[in-house]
Amino acid sequence: MSNLFNIDIVNPEQSFLSKDNVFEVVIPAVEGEIGILKDHIPIISFLKPGIIRVFSESEEQSFYVEDGIVEFKDNTLSVLTSSIFDLKNADKNFVSESISSAEAELSKDNIDDQKRFLLNHKVEVLKSITIN
Amino acid sequence: MPSLDDLRKRITSVKSTQKITKAMKMVAAAKLRKAQENAEKGRPYSEKMNNVILNLSKSITDKENAPKLLVGTGEEKVHLCIVLTADRGLCGGFNTNIIKKAKSYFEKIISENKTLKIITVGSKGYDQLKRQYKSYIVENISFKESKNINYFDADKVGKIIIEKFEKNEFDVCAIFYNKFKNVITQIPQEQQIVPLNEDKDDKDDSGNDNDYEFEPDEDEILSNLLPKNISTQIFKAMLENSASEQGSRMTAMDNATRNAGELVDRLTIEYNRSRQAAITKELIEIISGAESL
Numbered sequence: 524m525s526n527l528f529n530i531d532i533v534n535p536e537q538s539f540l541s542k543d544n545v546f547e548v549v550i551p552a553v554e555g556e557i558g559i560l561k562d563h564i565p566i567i568s569f570l571k572p573g574i575i576r577v578f579s580e581s582e583e584q585s586f587y588v589e590d591g592i593v594e595f596k597d598n599t600l601s602v603l604t605s606s607i608f609d610l611k612n613a614d615k616n617f618v619s620e621s622i623s624s625a626e627a628e629l630s631k632d633n634i635d636d637q638k639r640f641l642l643n644h645k646v647e648v649l650k651s652i653t654i655n
Numbered sequence: 656m657p658s659l660d661d662l663r664k665r666i667t668s669v670k671s672t673q674k675i676t677k678a679m680k681m682v683a684a685a686k687l688r689k690a691q692e693n694a695e696k697g698r699p700y701s702e703k704m705n706n707v708i709l710n711l712s713k714s715i716t717d718k719e720n721a722p723k724l725l726v727g728t729g730e731e732k733v734h735l736c737i738v739l740t741a742d743r744g745l746c747g748g749f750n751t752n753i754i755k756k757a758k759s760y761f762e763k764i765i766s767e768n769k770t771l772k773i774i775t776v777g778s779k780g781y782d783q784l785k786r787q788y789k790s791y792i793v794e795n796i797s798f799k800e801s802k803n804i805n806y807f808d809a810d811k812v813g814k815i816i817i818e819k820f821e822k823n824e825f826d827v828c829a830i831f832y833n834k835f836k837n838v839i840t841q842i843p844q845e846q847q848i849v850p851l852n853e854d855k856d857d858k859d860d861s862g863n864d865n866d867y868e869f870e871p872d873e874d875e876i877l878s879n880l881l882p883k884n885i886s887t888q889i890f891k892a893m894l895e896n897s898a899s900e901q902g903s904r905m906t907a908m909d910n911a912t913r914n915a916g917e918l919v920d921r922l923t924i925e926y927n928r929s930r931q932a933a934i935t936k937e938l939i940e941i942i943s944g945a946e947s948l
Contacts (some may be wrong), residue, residue, distance in 0.1 A: 594703070636748075
C-alpha cells in the first residue's frame with residue numbers, strides 16, 4: 524500500500540502548488556511544528572511564520588509562509604495562505620525588507636506579547652533563510 | 656433636408672466613432688480573458704476557506720460565546736453596505752445594475768427605520784450614489800492606481816470593515832457586486848458577510864465531519880479565521896466584478912459597433928438618394944432648357 528497523500532497550497536490569486544505524491548509534510552503550526560503523514564486524523568490549525576517542508580518521492584521542497592490555515596481531511600492537506608514563496612527563488616531584497624519592517628514593528632511599545640512573539644519568530648526564521 | 660456635405664460629414668463622424676468602439680471591444684475582450692482566468696484561479700481559495708469555516712462552525716457547540724463575526728451582535732439596527740463598482744464607465748448597465756440592487760436594499764433599510772452606512776469601492780458607484788445618499792456614505796475607496804486586482808487591496812477594505820465592527824459601528828454587513836455568469840449575463844449580487852450566512856452552503860449535512868482535531872481550540876481558530884474570510888469574500892467579489900466589468904463592456908461596445916454600422920448604412924442610402932435627386936434635377940433643367948430653344 525502506498526503511503527502517499529495529496530497537498531494543495533492555494534493563495535488568493537491562484538493555486539500555488541498541487542501534488543499527489545508526497546509522503547510527509549512538516550508545517551509550522553502556531554503551537555509548534557507538525558509533521559503530517561498519510562491517514563493523519565482530520566485537523567484544522569493555523570500557521571505562524573515558518574517553513575513548510577514537502578517531501579515527495581523525488582524531491583524535497585521548502586516554502587516560507589507568513590500565515591495561513593491548514594486543513595487535513597481525507598488524505599488531502601489544504602494550505603491556505605496569503606503570502607508564500609519558494610525558498611529556492613527567495614528574493615534577497617524582499618527578505619531583508621521583511622526583516623527590517625518586522626524589526627521596526629518590534630521596536631514599537633504598544634504591541635502585545637503574542638504579537639511580539641510572532642514577530643520575533645518571524646525575524647528568526649527570515650534570518651535563517653538568508654544564512655542558507 | 657440636410658445637404659450632401661452635411662451627410663458626408665456625419666458619415667465620417669459615425670465611422671470614426673465605430674472605430675473607437677470596435678477598438679474598445681477588442682481591448683475588453685483581451686482583458687476579459689485575463690480577468691476570467693484570475694477569477695477562476697481565485698476560486699479554490701475562497702471555496703476552501705468556506706469549507707473550513709463551515710466545518711468549524713458545525714463543531715461549535717457553545718453558540719452563546721461564539722465569535723460575534725459569525726453569529727452577529729444579536730441586533731440588526733445598523734447596516735453597513737459595501738458597494739463594489741468599476742472605476743470606469745462605458746460598460747453598459749454594469750454599474751447601474753449594482754446601484755439599482757443596492758438602492759432597493761437601502762430603501763428597505765430606511766423604511767424600516769434602521770441606520771444605514773455605505774462604503775463605496777470604485778469611483779463610479781460613488782458618483783452615482785452621492786447625489787441621493789451623500790449623508791450615508793462613510794467612506795469612499797478607489798483602487799484606480801492599481802492595475803491588477805490584488806489581495807492586498809481587498810485586505811485593506813477587509814481591515815476597514817473589521818475595525819468598524821470592533822468599534823461596534825454596525826451590526827449587519829452586506830456587499831454588492833456583479834457575479835460573472837457569462838459574457839452576456841452578469842447578475843447583481845447581494846451577499847451578507849457579517850454575521851455569516853451559512854444556510855446556502857449547508858448541503859452536505861452528513862454529520863461525520865465533526866471529528867476534527869483543532870489546534871489551538873475552535874474559538875481561537877475561528878476568531879483568527881473570520882477576519883481573513885471577510886477579506887477573502889471581498890477579494891472574490893472584486894475578481895467577479897472585474898470579469899463582469901470587462902464582459903459587460905465587451906457586449907456594450909459590440910452593440911455600439913453594430914449600431915454605428917447600421918447608422919452608416921442608413922446615412923449612405925440617404926446620401927446616395929439625395930445625390931441622385933440632385934443629378935436628376937440638373938438633367939431635367941438641362942433638357943427643359945434645350946427644349947425651350
